[in-house]
Amino acid sequence: MSKTNTSLNTMVTEFILLGLPHPPNLRMLLFLVFFIIYILTQLGNLLILLTVWADPKLHARPMYILLGVLSFLDMWLSSVIVPRLILNFTPASKAIPYGGCVAQLYSFHFLGCTQCFLYTLMAYDRYLAICQPLRYPVLMNGRLCTILVAGAWIGGSIHGSIETTLTFRLPYCGPNQVDYFFCDIPAVLRLACADTTVNELVTFVDIGVVAASCFMLILLSYANIVHAILKINTADGRRRAFSTCGSHLTVVTVYYVPCIFIYLRAGSKSPLDGAVAVFYTVVTPLLNPLIYTLRNQDVKSALKRITAGHWATNEDK
Numbered sequence: 200m201s202k203t204n205t206s207l208n209t210m211v212t213e214f215i216l217l218g219l220p221h222p223p224n225l226r227m228l229l230f231l232v233f234f235i236i237y238i239l240t241q242l243g244n245l246l247i248l249l250t251v252w253a254d255p256k257l258h259a260r261p262m263y264i265l266l267g268v269l270s271f272l273d274m275w276l277s278s279v280i281v282p283r284l285i286l287n288f289t290p291a292s293k294a295i296p297y298g299g300c301v302a303q304l305y306s307f308h309f310l311g312c313t314q315c316f317l318y319t320l321m322a323y324d325r326y327l328a329i330c331q332p333l334r335y336p337v338l339m340n341g342r343l344c345t346i347l348v349a350g351a352w353i354g355g356s357i358h359g360s361i362e363t364t365l366t367f368r369l370p371y372c373g374p375n376q377v378d379y380f381f382c383d384i385p386a387v388l389r390l391a392c393a394d395t396t397v398n399e400l401v402t403f404v405d406i407g408v409v410a411a412s413c414f415m416l417i418l419l420s421y422a423n424i425v426h427a428i429l430k431i432n433t434a435d436g437r438r439r440a441f442s443t444c445g446s447h448l449t450v451v452t453v454y455y456v457p458c459i460f461i462y463l464r465a466g467s468k469s470p471l472d473g474a475v476a477v478f479y480t481v482v483t484p485l486l487n488p489l490i491y492t493l494r495n496q497d498v499k500s501a502l503k504r505i506t507a508g509h510w511a512t513n514e515d516k
Contacts, residue, residue, distance in 0.1 A: 211375040213294045214387075218287030218380045219473055230288035236485055237281040243488030244270035244277075247498065254501040261344040262328065265321045266491060266498075268348055272317065273484035276310045279303060280480045284380045297371075300382040305363040307383065307480075311458075312409075313355030318451050319413045320347050322420040325444055330427045358405065365401055369393045379473060381480070385461070407462035414455040421448055446490045454483045 221229055251257045251267035258264065283303070287293055295303070324344075327335050366384055369391040379386035384402050388395045424444055457475040491498055 309359030312358040316351035322417040326420040
């Protein structure tokens with residue numbers, strides 16, 4: 200993309216987020232839908248986070264430490280995107296300050312990349328637990344799990360910093376209308392008053408290829424997991440293993456497929472991008488607590504123990 204640069208006096212100081220296209224008569228309905236989704240997302244993930252923290256049988260196991268971190272990430276990722284999306288269905292101004300756009304883009308890519316790495320760690324954890332059960336306590340202990348999670352956070356921070364710096368080093372001299380519901384790289388780059396070829400290439404490699412590579416590693420892990428599960432002698436053992444892994448694989452698919460669809464198509468202006476992005480920015484954070492609570496027997500058992508303990512305490516009083 201190439202645009203004629205203008206004087207610094209015309210540089211934009213704010214962006215206008217156009218939001219999701221929608222009929223005016225559905226504005227109130229969409230406001231309520233996304234508001235309810237946001238509240239349920241926060242409550243659901245908070246429930247899982249507190250359950251993992253409160254139950255000794257869960258917070259001592261790497262699998263559930265990773266699940267707790269995922270819930271924490273989902274709460275923040277949803278908070279970065281959904282409140283601004285909800286505002287687009289109200290009479291409030293659709294403007295976001297230049298600095299606010301920078302902060303939103305960084306936060307989204309920092310949290311999103313960290314989540315991407317975390318999903319890969321969760322698949323690796325399940326691979327070790329099922330395919331290397333005797334060596335699992337040594338290969339995936341609490342200390343190593345903490346180091347890997349810290350590495351995911353650091354990697355996400357580096358990624359977010361690189362993408363944000365590259366995006367906003369370009370001049371933006373107008374127009375300032377972002378045809379999207381949040382400040383994301385492809386939508387913002389269309390407004391740059393300079394050539395964006397390098398940015399699009401870096402985005403393709405740093406986001407699209409990395410996300411696709413992580414997704415392939417996850418699928419490879421699960422191919423080995425399925426092979427190991429089929430060797431389990433008892434039907435109950437196979438059912439429990441498939442249930443745990445199925446939850447993770449369902450969430451991963453909903454997250455990665457839309458992400459790869461958007462970022463592997465550098466420079467695309469498809470109207471479908473906004474609708475597809477809703478899945479991994481709004482829907483996935485809501486699905487995580489639902490899927491892990493309804494399909495994970497350990498989490499359901501922990502919730503029952505906590506609830507039983509709560510009622511027992513109240514009765515003693």
